[in-house]
Amino acid sequence: MGRAARSSAPAGRARRTGAWALLARNHLAVAGLGVVTFVCLVALAAPLLPLADPNATAPADRLLRPGEGGHLLGTDALGRDLLSRLVWGARVSIAVGLSATLIAAAVGSLIGLVAGYAGGRVDNWLMRGIDMVMAFPYILLALAIVAVLGPGLLNALYAIAIVNVPFFARNIRGITLGLARREFVDAARLSGKSHPRILLTEVLPNVLPVIVITMSTTVGWMILETAGLSFLGLGAQPPQSDLGSMLGEGRRVLFTHPHVSVVPGLAILVLVMGINLLGDGIRDVLDPRLKSGALSRPVARTAVRRTAVPERQDHPGAVLELQGMETEFHVGGQVYRAVGGVDLHLAPGECVGLVGESGSGKSVTAMSVMGLVPTPPGRIAGGAAWLDGSDLFALSDEEIRQRRGRDVAHVFQDPLGTLHPLHTVGAQLVEAIRAHRPMPRTEAEAAACDLLALVRIPNPAERMQAFPHELSGGMRQRVCIAMGLANDPSVLIADEPTTALDVTVQAQVLALMDRLRRERDSAILFITHDFGVVSAICDRVAVMYAGRIVETGPTDEILAAPAHPYTDRLIACVPVLGAPDRRLEAISGRPPVVNALPPGCAFADRCPRARDECRVGDIALVEQGGGRAVRCLFPMEREVADG
Amino acid sequence: MGAYILKRLLAVIPVMFGLTLIVFLIMAMIPGDPATAILGSYATPENVERLNRQLGLDRSLPEQYLIWLGNLLQGDLGRSYSLNRPVLDEVTERFGATLILAGTSLVLCSILGLLAGVVSAVRQYGWTDKVVTFVVLIGISTPSFWLGLLLILLFAVQWRLFPASGMYAIYGGGDLPDLLHHLVLPAATLSVVATGVIARLTRTAMLEVLRQDYIRTARAKGLRESRVIWRHAFKAALVGVIPVIGIQAGFVMGGAVYIETVFQWPGIGSMLVTAISTRDLLLVQGGVLVVAAAYVLFNLCADVVQTLLDPRLR
Numbered sequence: 001m002g003r004a005a006r007s008s009a010p011a012g013r014a015r016r017t018g019a020w021a022l023l024a025r026n027h028l029a030v031a032g033l034g035v036v037t038f039v040c041l042v043a044l045a046a047p048l049l050p051l052a053d054p055n056a057t058a059p060a061d062r063l064l065r066p067g068e069g070g071h072l073l074g075t076d077a078l079g080r081d082l083l084s085r086l087v088w089g090a091r092v093s094i095a096v097g098l099s100a101t102l103i104a105a106a107v108g109s110l111i112g113l114v115a116g117y118a119g120g121r122v123d124n125w126l127m128r129g130i131d132m133v134m135a136f137p138y139i140l141l142a143l144a145i146v147a148v149l150g151p152g153l154l155n156a157l158y159a160i161a162i163v164n165v166p167f168f169a170r171n172i173r174g175i176t177l178g179l180a181r182r183e184f185v186d187a188a189r190l191s192g193k194s195h196p197r198i199l200l201t202e203v204l205p206n207v208l209p210v211i212v213i214t215m216s217t218t219v220g221w222m223i224l225e226t227a228g229l230s231f232l233g234l235g236a237q238p239p240q241s242d243l244g245s246m247l248g249e250g251r252r253v254l255f256t257h258p259h260v261s262v263v264p265g266l267a268i269l270v271l272v273m274g275i276n277l278l279g280d281g282i283r284d285v286l287d288p289r290l291k292s293g294a295l296s297r298p299v300a301r302t303a304v305r306r307t308a309v310p311e312r313q314d315h316p317g318a319v320l321e322l323q324g325m326e327t328e329f330h331v332g333g334q335v336y337r338a339v340g341g342v343d344l345h346l347a348p349g350e351c352v353g354l355v356g357e358s359g360s361g362k363s364v365t366a367m368s369v370m371g372l373v374p375t376p377p378g379r380i381a382g383g384a385a386w387l388d389g390s391d392l393f394a395l396s397d398e399e400i401r402q403r404r405g406r407d408v409a410h411v412f413q414d415p416l417g418t419l420h421p422l423h424t425v426g427a428q429l430v431e432a433i434r435a436h437r438p439m440p441r442t443e444a445e446a447a448a449c450d451l452l453a454l455v456r457i458p459n460p461a462e463r464m465q466a467f468p469h470e471l472s473g474g475m476r477q478r479v480c481i482a483m484g485l486a487n488d489p490s491v492l493i494a495d496e497p498t499t500a501l502d503v504t505v506q507a508q509v510l511a512l513m514d515r516l517r518r519e520r521d522s523a524i525l526f527i528t529h530d531f532g533v534v535s536a537i538c539d540r541v542a543v544m545y546a547g548r549i550v551e552t553g554p555t556d557e558i559l560a561a562p563a564h565p566y567t568d569r570l571i572a573c574v575p576v577l578g579a580p581d582r583r584l585e586a587i588s589g590r591p592p593v594v595n596a597l598p599p600g601c602a603f604a605d606r607c608p609r610a611r612d613e614c615r616v617g618d619i620a621l622v623e624q625g626g627g628r629a630v631r632c633l634f635p636m637e638r639e640v641a642d643g
Numbered sequence: 644m645g646a647y648i649l650k651r652l653l654a655v656i657p658v659m660f661g662l663t664l665i666v667f668l669i670m671a672m673i674p675g676d677p678a679t680a681i682l683g684s685y686a687t688p689e690n691v692e693r694l695n696r697q698l699g700l701d702r703s704l705p706e707q708y709l710i711w712l713g714n715l716l717q718g719d720l721g722r723s724y725s726l727n728r729p730v731l732d733e734v735t736e737r738f739g740a741t742l743i744l745a746g747t748s749l750v751l752c753s754i755l756g757l758l759a760g761v762v763s764a765v766r767q768y769g770w771t772d773k774v775v776t777f778v779v780l781i782g783i784s785t786p787s788f789w790l791g792l793l794l795i796l797l798f799a800v801q802w803r804l805f806p807a808s809g810m811y812a813i814y815g816g817g818d819l820p821d822l823l824h825h826l827v828l829p830a831a832t833l834s835v836v837a838t839g840v841i842a843r844l845t846r847t848a849m850l851e852v853l854r855q856d857y858i859r860t861a862r863a864k865g866l867r868e869s870r871v872i873w874r875h876a877f878k879a880a881l882v883g884v885i886p887v888i889g890i891q892a893g894f895v896m897g898g899a900v901y902i903e904t905v906f907q908w909p910g911i912g913s914m915l916v917t918a919i920s921t922r923d924l925l926l927v928q929g930g931v932l933v934v935a936a937a938y939v940l941f942n943l944c945a946d947v948v949q950t951l952l953d954p955r956l957r
């Protein structure tokens with residue numbers, strides 16, 4: 001997602017919904033909770049329910065099918081009532097599973113807390129030990145323990161608890177390690193609290209959610225595994241029985257009377273599934289990373305939801321024309337208008353700078369053209385983008401794909417994150433070439449090598465074999481530019497391509513881009529927040545604020561005499577080429593959030609020239625002649641050029 | 644790369660020693676007289692006496708460990724009293740069967756799990772995703788031993804498609820098709836849980852990767868979506884999933900205990916269950932050690948594969 005989109009989501013808005021309410025909204029988790037509650041209630045109430053004696057044998061009634069002789073679920077090989085045995089067995093299974101979970105949680109959390117809090121050698125030794133235990137296949141270790149202690153339900157419980165200790169120890173240690181270095185723990189230490197007290201009162205409450213998550217995700221396993229041990233005859237011993245041992249007994253009459261084993265197995269499945277559903281729900285609620293659908297995957301192309309297609313206003317000689325383009329983000333019932341109707345056109349060989357603070361919508365504008373804004377949550381809500389006369393928003397996905405990289409190429413800001421870490425630079429270049437020009441691999445490799453030479457990368461043939469992380473930042477950005485140029489695009493969209501680089505490299509990359517566009521006659525849309533960079537390369541500038549263009553015109557003129565107060569401030573912020581971006585804080589205040597724009601001028605709150613008139617109605621972009629236009633009621637006076 | 648593999652190999656050595664130490668310590672926990680426990684209550688006093696000497700039980704614990712380890716390194720895992728043959732012979736014989744079963748299941752669950760995870764992520768919130776998610780949930784909640792019984796009922800008893808038990812047919816079997824025929828049901832049963840776990844993690848990993856900037860780059864280059872998914876997203880997701888597959892190897896080899904019992908597969912798992920009920924502890928010890936060592940080696944392989952895929956780890 002572009003930086004603009006991220007920063008336009010207000011930080012404080014997150015509604016503090018209670019954990020229960022969140023859980024209640026997850027239908028599956030509620031279903032799981034229902035199942036678990038029901039099973040637990042029935043199991044608890046077993047002595048009160050009108051059930052037959054689970055251990056009363058009746059040789060005459062042996063192996064009745066469900067429903068026969070007044071036995072709802074039939075009887076087993078000794079004539080015992082299956083329903084009654086099921087309820088009593090579930091009671092044992094749940095009790096054993098829960099006890100194992102509690103023991104594992106207590107022991108494991110203690111180890112994790114101590115290791116993470118103490119750090120150093122204690123941590124090292126404890127975790128070594130845990131790793132050793134984890135080096136065993138899970139169930140095998142439990143078997144070895146049962147082998148030594150002897151079969152029996154209690155021994156099975158211990159065995160299962162022990163093998164689950166590492167999961168808790170690891171998870172809790174990880175969190176504690178981070179907490180132990182935090183200020184509130186330091187403060188407690190300075191106030192003279194003892195270590196055990198700090199662990200108990202300061203650290204434990206903070207790791208509790210992790211303990212709960214780990215419990216809710218392991219209790220299902222533990223019930224399954226204890227049932228498994230009983231099934232093998234190593235857990236519950238007759239006359240005691242749990243769901244697992246019922247299943248084991250049923251297996252003996254499997255072929256003739258399958259219901260005896262099908263029923264307890266089904267009970268285990270339902271119980272464990274309920275627990276797992278509930279556990280997933282609890283994890284989603286307590287684990288903040290998974291909240292608010294943060295893991296939604298962007299589809300291949302931004303969704304287009306236009307109500308109308310605008311009539312084309314032709315700019316003769318332009319290769320790309322944006323007309324009233326609107327892009328929105330729909331997040332949690334809110335609509336963020338990141339781009340609120342942008343008009344822009346580019347001629348071949350021309351470099352246009354799109355300038356603004358982060359959050360101004362400039363990146364989203366750039367990404368919208370070829371449908372690279374992530375959907376969800378982004379969508380194109382209006383306007384058009386004409387490339388050589390065809391409306392990009394009306395094309396099919398396949399047509400867009402064919403134009404991406406061939407007609408319109410992109411260079412992004414952070415070259416480490418934008419290059420694939422697992423493919424060599426050469427392979428990524430070859431891929432870019434062959435995506436649009438099918439040719440033999442060797443031929444494409446030669447072409448890729450030429451491209452690397454073109455962007456002045458020394459030893460291109462050797463660098464082809466390099467992985468992105470093996471190159472310097474400047475080299476990586478050159479690779480990205482080379483990749484952008486792979487198919488001689490008519491438009492190159494460069495989104496802050498030099499921001500991540502240091503000053504000298506920045507100048508080199510700018511010079512390179514300037515030379516290439518002159519040699520190849522490609523148009524460049526150059527997105528930046530830095531007027532210093534603009535002055536180095538752009539013919540024209542468009543300044544964006546709160547999703548709209550507020551001023552546009554030739555670079556020299558705007559630099560010499562900005563008309564919009566915002567432009568004026570942006571220019572005032574730039575003493576040197578390539579300065580770090582915190583310079584922008586020189587403008588007091590922040591850009592408005594684009595889900596609730598004030599009426600009138602969006603800049604009014606920060607504008608020194610603002611008057612009451614500025615806060616009503618829509619303010620139009622007014623032509624000032626000479627290719628200049630400004631969206632301001634009281635533009636700055638133009639100084640008279642005195643030759 | 645070679646240096647890295649060597650380093651990893653060397654790191655395995657202390658882990659292996661740790662395994663022997665844990666197994667030794669567990670065996671030292673035996674309540675009562677270990678020799679009697681190992682030999683069973685019907686052992687003759689002479690046998691108990693001999694074993695006590697052989698195990699050096701009159702010495703201190705560290706000494707005992709060293710003697711035991713020395714024997715182990717010479718391939719002497721002791722003698723199974725219930726089978727009256729060296730433990731090593733029995734274990735190696737059984738291990739082959741377990742390897743066939745667990746290996747097949749692991750291949751099966753890796754392919755199915757990865758595929759299901761990718762499809763599920765690509766169709767996030769669609770019908771395919773919902774169905775896959777639900778099936779996966781059932782899969783990881785099902786007791787595998789019960790599932791085995793169900794499959795026997797359906798496929799062996801009802802439809803007579805596959806044999807219900809054993810590794811080869813008693814008459815006229817013994818060739819590869821016969822083995823495969825016997826392998827279908829147990830391998831399928833054994834792979835269900837691991838498939839679910841791998842599918843879940845693959846889905847999460849894919850969703851994470853698909854939001855990365857380099858995926859946007861791949862799309863900006865105009866690559867076909869299938870190429871973006873498989874060559875770019877899947878490869879990156881795989882790097883994160885491989886260690887999980889390594890861990891699943893442990894669950895599969897452990898789960899083999901149930902499946903081998905249900906399908907009477909002549910592997911280490913069924914051997915262990917019998918050995919525990921007959922209290923043949925040396926056999927248990929040998930079986931656990933061999934499977935644990937195999938698990939460590941398998942995780943080493945997973946590590947190496949991960950490093951081969953991800954140049955940043957080298």
Ligand code: SF4
Nearest residue numbers: 601604607614632633
């Ligand atoms: S319209 Fe008014 S508030 Fe807006 S920039 Fe111009 S003077 Fe400032």
